Amino acid sequence: MPKDRGDVRRRMREAALALFYEKGYDVTTAAEIAARAGVTERTFFRHFPDKREVLFNENELAERLDVKISEAAPDLGALEAVIWAFQSLAPMFEENLKFAEPAHAVISRTPALQERQLAKAAAITLAISEALQRRDIEPGTANLVAATAMAVTAHGLQAWKQDPSVPLVDHFGEAHEALIAISSPARR
Amino acid sequence: MPKDRGDVRRRMREAALALFYEKGYDVTTAAEIAARAGVTERTFFRHFPDKREVLFNENELAERLDVKISEAAPDLGALEAVIWAFQSLAPMFEENLKFAEPAHAVISRTPALQERQLAKAAAITLAISEALQRRDIEPGTANLVAATAMAVTAHGLQAWKQDPSVPLVDHFGEAHEALIAISSPARR
DNA sequence: CTCCTATTGACAGTCACTGACATAAAACGA
DNA sequence: TCGTTTTATGTCAGTGACTGTCAATAGGAG
Incomplete structure (x- = not known):
């Protein structure tokens, strides 16, 4: 269900930064970031080649x-x-x-x-x-x-x-x- | 069955270098390296914190x-x-x-x-x-x-x-x- | 010979990442 | 406006890196 478009990346970036900042990088899951941004883990890896790149x-x-x-x-x-x-x-x-x-x-x-x-x-x-x-x-x-x-x-x-x-x-x-x-x- | 001692590391290093050189880094498995060195994958990660470090x-x-x-x-x-x-x-x-x-x-x-x-x-x-x-x-x-x-x-x-x-x-x-x-x- | 310790094997589990396929929205041409 | 195509996403299954845990064994100390 694609509703909004290119701001998905921004949402994921912000979600990732927030989670990394709060709990630390290694204990936050890619699935967590995706969930917080309202998408699936698979979608996360479609936008970023790996977990690090989101930053x-x-x-x-x-x-x-x-x-x-x-x-x-x-x-x-x-x-x-x-x-x-x-x-x-x-x-x-x-x-x-x-x-x-x-x-x-x-x-x-x-x-x-x-x-x-x-x-x-x-x-x-x-x-x-x-x-x-x-x-x-x-x-x-x-x-x-x-x-x-x-x-x-x-x-x-x-x-x-x-x-x-x-x-x-x-x-x-x-x-x-x-x-x-x-x-x-x-x-x- | 620990027989030989500290040269396990050397065997794993050489096995890794050979495999990386032959087939490439990303397509060689840690388990492969371990097998070629005569040990288990678990043993590999006991000696090296990650796959890269073996080099x-x-x-x-x-x-x-x-x-x-x-x-x-x-x-x-x-x-x-x-x-x-x-x-x-x-x-x-x-x-x-x-x-x-x-x-x-x-x-x-x-x-x-x-x-x-x-x-x-x-x-x-x-x-x-x-x-x-x-x-x-x-x-x-x-x-x-x-x-x-x-x-x-x-x-x-x-x-x-x-x-x-x-x-x-x-x-x-x-x-x-x-x-x-x-x-x-x-x-x- | 017996106890102790270091090293390994075996097993299960988490998580990063990927390929394949289905689906719905959006963009587009007629 | 309607049908078609494109695009972004969801779903699912699978591989491989890495970790925790526990049992088993070899080698050395006594």
Whole structure:
């Protein structure tokens, strides 16, 4: 009996987040989530490939980064281009905060979900590397830059979490400077 | 009927690697692996917390890094200390190659195993960060340095794979220089 | 030889996930 | 408006990963 349409996903997401938050991830059943959303377990697995995925958005971030990196000024270095891309997407992070924050609380205490998050991060890193290679960066260097940029971004996000009064863009900028500081400490 | 003792684990590991390599990870059953090793499925899960773990060693690398980082010369910068630690553990990588190589072949074509590997890498990153904090590095900086060092190491390992004639230590050194190159390209 | 402990087997059960088929609502063309 | 087709869901059965429990046996300590 299909009545409402695309909001089934949203209902399941919210049900899952609520249950995970209340009882914990491993003790909540996929059937429970489905029931709370008013559907069947089978329907749950038609919308999400597995139980974990209900907490993660599709990776629009990877696609957006891809576009932004191709739009970055050609005279920018590889690392600068990626960091600029992240900076121009900072508003996206700030909007998603409402859903991302409670989700992160659940993820941080659930090893299985942490693994999935790492996989997502790895996918983003890969997307960055490919975008850089389209800017004529060598594959090896592109991988290194992508991974480094991810480290810088994570650093910026962490700082932002501790001091949300400063806009995220500025935290990204400071994180970049922190990298420069650590990577050449023995300089004259 | 317990006859042989601690080599049951080794038999299961080898059986698993062989089966994964022949038929693929997802189509081989835990029961199959156990049968091939001459034990029961239940015994398999007594030795390994889950099916994936049979391909991964316990993280002795994290512990060794921890020791090495604490032994590094005090005047070394944070990043230099970690890279030095990796360099002094390079022989360890070169010895484990025999088991690690076929295992990596299986892992690289199995998403579920890639996730676990990412988790292992994250655990190592965390260990590095903690070791650095014991050297009086601030937590935020320690995380950034640890993540950056992991990126550098991955870069070095990748280069080593493509050119095994050069010793791994030198690849690590070159990777470090590559980082310096990318992190300050706009320098006067 | 006997007791104790570590390891395994045997068995039952839960839960994540999948394939196959039926059904009803919704979208669409005539 | 009506019949057809498409789409989202329900139902059911089945596989496989993992866990708890208890019994049985081998090996070592005394």
